Amino acid sequence: MSTYPALHLLIGGNQVSGESRKTEEVLNPATGDVLGKLPHASADDLDAALANSAKGFAMWRTAPVEQRAAVLTKAGALIRERAGTIAEILTLEQGKPVGEAKGEIIYGAMLLEFYARELPGIEGRTLDRPEGKRAEVRYEPVGPVAAFAPWNFPSLNIARKVGGAIAAGCSVIVKPSEETPAAALATVQCLLDAGLPGDVCQVVFGVPDEVSRHLLGSPIIRKLSFTGSTAVGKHLSKLAAEDLKRTTMELGGHGPVMVFDDANLDKALDQMAANAFRNAGQVCVSPTRFLIEEPVFDQFRDGFVERVKALKVGNGLEDGIQVGPMANSRGPDQIERMVKDAVAHGAKLLSGGERIGNQGYFYEPTVLSDVPVDAEIMNEEPFGSVAILNRFAGEAEMVAEANRLPYGLAAYAWTEDAGRQERLIAQVESGMLAINAGSVSAVDMPFGGVKWSGHGHEDGREGIMACMVTKSVHVG
Incomplete structure (x- = not known):
C-alpha cells in the first residue's frame, strides 16, 4: 500500500507548505483516521499564484502547438506509469474501490493524450475576399483560468480542468477539493514532470469561498471553470460576472x-x-x-x-x-x-x-x-x-x-x-x-449539461475550445 504523501501548495513550480499557514486535516473515509494536514494558501500565496499565472500565460500562449502536445502526451504516459500508486492514494482519501480509482486515472491520461492529438486540427479559417484583401477567423487562448474541482473524481477532474486550459495555451490556477488533495497534486506533478513550466499551473487550497473571491476578484483571471453543486455554481457565476469573465459550469444533475x-x-x-x-x-x-x-x-x-x-x-x-x-x-x-x-x-x-x-x-x-x-x-x-x-x-x-x-x-x-x-x-x-x-x-465527446446543470463543455474538442476566444481579422 502507498504511504499517504506530505501535502503542499504548488506555486511557480515550487512545493510550498509550513511556516504560519493554517492547516486542515484530511481524513480516510473508510476509517475516519487522519491521513495528513493540508496547508491553506495565505493571501500572499494567492497573489503569488496570480502573478506567476500572468507570467505563465505570457509565455505559454506563444508556445508552439507541438510543444504543448508533447507535454500532454508525456504527462499521459507518466500518469499511466504512476496509476497504481496514485490510485491507492486516491482510495485512501476518497474511498472508492481501488480498481475504480485506477480506471478514473487512466481516463484522465487518455483525455490528455486525446487533447495532444486534437490540437493540430484546431485552426481558424481564411475567407474569400477580393485580391489585396484578407479576412480570417483566429482562435486564441482566453487567458489565465481559475479552476475549481470537486472531491468525487479528484484525479480526472484535474485532468479536465488543467488539460483543456494548457492545450489552448492558457495558464491555470486550480483549487482541488481540500478533502482529496493528494491525488490532485500527483496528477499535476505528472504535467510538471512532463515539462510544463511551473508558472503555467499553480495548485492552491484554502477556505473555498475565500479562495474563489480572491482569485475571481483579480483582473488577471479571464475564465472560471467549476464543477460542483448548482447552488455554488450560481454563486461563483455572480462573482465572475462582476468582471465579465468567461465561465464553464458543470453542475448538479438527477x-x-x-x-x-x-x-x-x-x-x-x-x-x-x-x-x-x-x-x-x-x-x-x-x-x-x-x-x-x-x-x-x-x-x-x-x-x-x-x-x-x-x-x-x-x-x-x-x-x-x-x-x-x-x-x-x-x-x-x-x-x-x-x-x-x-x-x-x-x-x-x-x-x-x-x-x-x-x-x-x-x-x-x-x-x-x-x-x-x-x-x-x-x-x-x-x-x-x-x-x-x-x-x-x-x-x-x-x-x-x-x-x-x-x-x-x-x-x-x-x-x-x-x-x-x-x-x-x-x-x-x-x-x-x-x-x-x-x-x-x-474523451472525444463533449461533457456538459443544460438548464441548471450548467453550460460549456469539457472533454472532446470542445474542452479545448472552451478555453479559447474568437478573433475576426479584416485586412483591406
Whole structure:
C-alpha cells in the first residue's frame, strides 16, 4: 500500500507548505483516521499564484502547438506509469474501490493524450475576399483560468480542468477539493514532470469561498471553470460576472433512466444497477430516477434489487469491494434524511436504508420504489447510495417526468424501437443522452449539461475550445 504523501501548495513550480499557514486535516473515509494536514494558501500565496499565472500565460500562449502536445502526451504516459500508486492514494482519501480509482486515472491520461492529438486540427479559417484583401477567423487562448474541482473524481477532474486550459495555451490556477488533495497534486506533478513550466499551473487550497473571491476578484483571471453543486455554481457565476469573465459550469444533475417494455432488460439491469452505485452514487451523471414502463416494472424491480443486494461494500483497498464508503460525513447524513423523508411520504424501501458499522462513512446501497413526486429525493439530487424506481404508463408520461426538473446533465433510455430512440433524442432535455448504454463519457465527446446543470463543455474538442476566444481579422 502507498504511504499517504506530505501535502503542499504548488506555486511557480515550487512545493510550498509550513511556516504560519493554517492547516486542515484530511481524513480516510473508510476509517475516519487522519491521513495528513493540508496547508491553506495565505493571501500572499494567492497573489503569488496570480502573478506567476500572468507570467505563465505570457509565455505559454506563444508556445508552439507541438510543444504543448508533447507535454500532454508525456504527462499521459507518466500518469499511466504512476496509476497504481496514485490510485491507492486516491482510495485512501476518497474511498472508492481501488480498481475504480485506477480506471478514473487512466481516463484522465487518455483525455490528455486525446487533447495532444486534437490540437493540430484546431485552426481558424481564411475567407474569400477580393485580391489585396484578407479576412480570417483566429482562435486564441482566453487567458489565465481559475479552476475549481470537486472531491468525487479528484484525479480526472484535474485532468479536465488543467488539460483543456494548457492545450489552448492558457495558464491555470486550480483549487482541488481540500478533502482529496493528494491525488490532485500527483496528477499535476505528472504535467510538471512532463515539462510544463511551473508558472503555467499553480495548485492552491484554502477556505473555498475565500479562495474563489480572491482569485475571481483579480483582473488577471479571464475564465472560471467549476464543477460542483448548482447552488455554488450560481454563486461563483455572480462573482465572475462582476468582471465579465468567461465561465464553464458543470453542475448538479438527477439522471432519469427510461426503461420501456421492449428493452433488453438483462442488459439494462446489469449495466444500470452497477452504474447507479459507482463511486457510492457520488457521480454527477449517476442514474438516479428510474422511470419504468408499467408492463416490465415488476420484473425490472426484482432484478434490480437482486443485483443491488449482491454488491459488496467495504474498504476500497480490499479485494472484491464494489462499493466503498461515501467520501465524507455529509454523505450518509444527507441520504439518511432523504430516505426517511421518502418513506414518510409513502415510498417503499426495498433494500438498504441503514448506515453500516460505526467506523467511516458507509451507507447501504438503497433502493426505493413508488416514491411520490413531492418527496425531497424526487426533486433534489441525492448524490449517494440510493436509486429510485417508479412506474409509468407510457412514453409521453416518462418524457414529461424526465424533463420535469430544472436539471439537465445526463439521461438514459432503454428501448429497441428505432422511432422512439429518435423521438427521445429530440425531446429529452439533457446535455448527454445514452440509449441502450450505461455511460455518457468519452474523451472525444463533449461533457456538459443544460438548464441548471450548467453550460460549456469539457472533454472532446470542445474542452479545448472552451478555453479559447474568437478573433475576426479584416485586412483591406
